[in-house]
Amino acid sequence: MTAPSSTPAAGAPSPDATGPLVVARGLVKRFGDFTAVDGIDVEVARGEAFGFLGPNGAGKSSTMRMIGAVSPVTAGHLRVLGLDPATQGPQLRARLGVVPQEDTLDQELTVAENLAIYGRYFDLPRPVVRERIAELLDFVQLLERRDSKVDPLSGGMKRRLVIARALINDPELLLLDEPTTGLDPQARHVLWDRLYRLKQRGVTLLLTTHYMDEAEQLCDRLVVMDKGRIVAEGSPRELIAAHATREVVELRFPPDAQEAAVPTLAQLADRLEELPDRVLVYTDDGDAAAHEVHARGLTPTSVVTRRSTLEDVFLRLTGRQLVD
């Protein structure tokens, strides 16, 4: 055994209640000769909401699947709840809740049946499963859809059902892989509200997202991932402070005018980002910069001043946009 001597017996709670729930060191995932996760170090504390922010293909799902003990680790060290996913997969999964990137619901069955079958996979007694189904459907606001089939439910409802499913075993750690991708703004807010409540109850959340607003809303701490590597780590505020200015002015120009404006703009900005359709001027005083743009005779078609976000952090770190 390479596990530390503190490795608990199967099913027992982690002996060190204050130790990190997830410890990864030099974690690697390869598919053939393609490296999807390229040596990442992560520690997630109990009670924390921890995020992996990154574009498609960054290796977020591959990381989550290793932590969830469904995908074998190629190299590196990984302990989740003090257990080794390679040798203690079933015991570990018994204590995790997983919201996979795809819903993976049985469309032909009802809402309650999907939960019942899943609950029984944990060997929970039937009466316990019945009780939890009622509680959880209430929690995700699907009680009145209990006996409808899954197929006709909206995307947001299906996602809430998947969250209820992930909670059926009362997990210590909840893994959420892109919990709100593809949902409309209202559905996303309903979901965020539920996740926020879970966090308040002390459930440790580990989530991936490619939405910076989601990361800012939900995460205490996050890592920015790109091409299988971690390129930055910290709280959303720390990351913005470290890698972006306080404010950003977004300028749009008539076709062909952008290029001519860039040298002038560069003089006003701490930093400049040129995107195909607009220029981002990073500065600590957006209004002053916007004023100066006009004072210098530039005529953008639109000027928007906003606070910096994680999107800007990502752009700074990778030179690319998070979501196009």
Add this chain to the structure above:
Amino acid sequence: MARTIPLRVLEGHARAYRHTWRGTTTSAVVTPVLFLAAMGLGLGTLVDAGSASDELGGGGYLTWLAPGLLAASTMQNAAGDGTFPVAAGMRWMKTYQAALNTPVRPRDLLVGHLLWALLRATLVGAVFVVVAAAFGAMPLHRGLLALLPAVLLGVGVCAATSAFTAASDSDQALSGVFRFVIVPLFLFSGAFFPVDQLPAAVQPVVVAIPVWHGVELSRALASGTSPALPWAVHVGVLLALLVAGTAVAVAVFERRLRR
């Protein structure tokens, strides 16, 4: 706990069955009964009027056909259980992926699935036996004995087809398997006419395929006679199919679902 997990998978199938049994079980029961009526009663009068009586053991075509049909249609239904539900779990709805986020392992999914196939083959086969007995095609108690090799064959075929379905990347191959493998096996494995009526070159092929062994055993048990080869050979072939099919299917499930 780990040992009971395949039973939880089985339980999941049983729950889902509440929604699907009308379609699947109705056709699983009705189709062989239609064959029995059309072939056994209809075609049988012609056969019995001809010179084939000795060839068929002297009991009439209906009596000869029914147990073979039991084995062959159990095989066909089991092949169905090993294709579309497995494709749904692996690719269409990815419900296998969901299950694997619980203590369930890939092999538990397979074993639970085979237990379910066993239960369903037994249930559907028993209904057929009762109907066949009512037609006077076999005594009920002998028919229930004949069910045993049919079910053994069925579970083995379900394991083999599950392995195939899990290994294939698309669903196109699945209908091909039915058209070019399962339907020919259903027709030419000695259920409808004796294998020695086939061209000599084909006979060794049919004998090498487990379906014929199931047909032989079911027929021998239903009629109280001896099968073509020693009992142990027939039983051995069916067991070999079950063991090899299960081993390959477990390996394919592990490889496909844990990556």
